[in-house]
Amino acid sequence: TSFNNQNLVLQQDESGIIIRFTGAHSYNLGDELLIDVSGLEVSEFNDALQIQGVPSSNVSFLSNTDLPEPKEIAINEILANLNTYESTRVLISGATFSGGSTFGDRPLIDDGSGTIELYTRSDAFFGDNSLPSGAVNIIAVVGQFNDPQIIINSPSDISN
Numbered sequence: 001t002s003f004n005n006q007n008l009v010l011q012q013d014e015s016g017i018i019i020r021f022t023g024a025h026s027y028n029l030g031d032e033l034l035i036d037v038s039g040l041e042v043s044e045f046n047d048a049l050q051i052q053g054v055p056s057s058n059v060s061f062l063s064n065t066d067l068p069e070p071k072e073i074a075i076n077e078i079l080a081n082l083n084t085y086e087s088t089r090v091l092i093s094g095a096t097f098s099g100g101s102t103f104g105d106r107p108l109i110d111d112g113s114g115t116i117e118l119y120t121r122s123d124a125f126f127g128d129n130s131l132p133s134g135a136v137n138i139i140a141v142v143g144q145f146n147d148p149q150i151i152i153n154s155p156s157d158i159s160n
Contacts (some may be wrong), residue, residue, distance in 0.1 A: 031064055074112075
């Protein structure tokens with residue numbers, strides 16, 4: 001994926017937060033977890049809200065469930081309400097790419113209402129894959145790293 005292996009984005013209902021573990025984790029998309037965050041630090045790292053320093057011993061696996069339904073939203077709404085949508089799944093419809101030819105180029109996404117960067121980690125398995133052409137629908141997690149961005153889990157999060 002395009003997420004740091006020490007980070008996990010936890011979403012409950014329509015709110016989300018980054019869980020920053022003390023080491024790499026092996027949880028999967030859709031895992032339902034119970035996490036004891038008592039006494040742990042809630043902070044921002046480059047504007048991203050996170051719970052810092054979670055040891056794996058504080059996590060209990062409950063089950064594997066469906067991912068939360070993404071909220072269909074325009075980019076201008078994301079940008080105007082970034083703190084509301086941070087660390088939540090969204091669906092951006094009718095978007096096009098510019099500013100690169102691969103996912104790793106950190107292209108911009110434009111849906112006609114605004115633009116936002118698609119961030120892909122350099123070590124993501126799909127970083128060198130070519131971007132799709134034409135208008136697409138993108139399911140992504142809203143993020144911040146000093147600037148607004150969205151992050152996909154894999155190219156299958158994009159459809160035309």
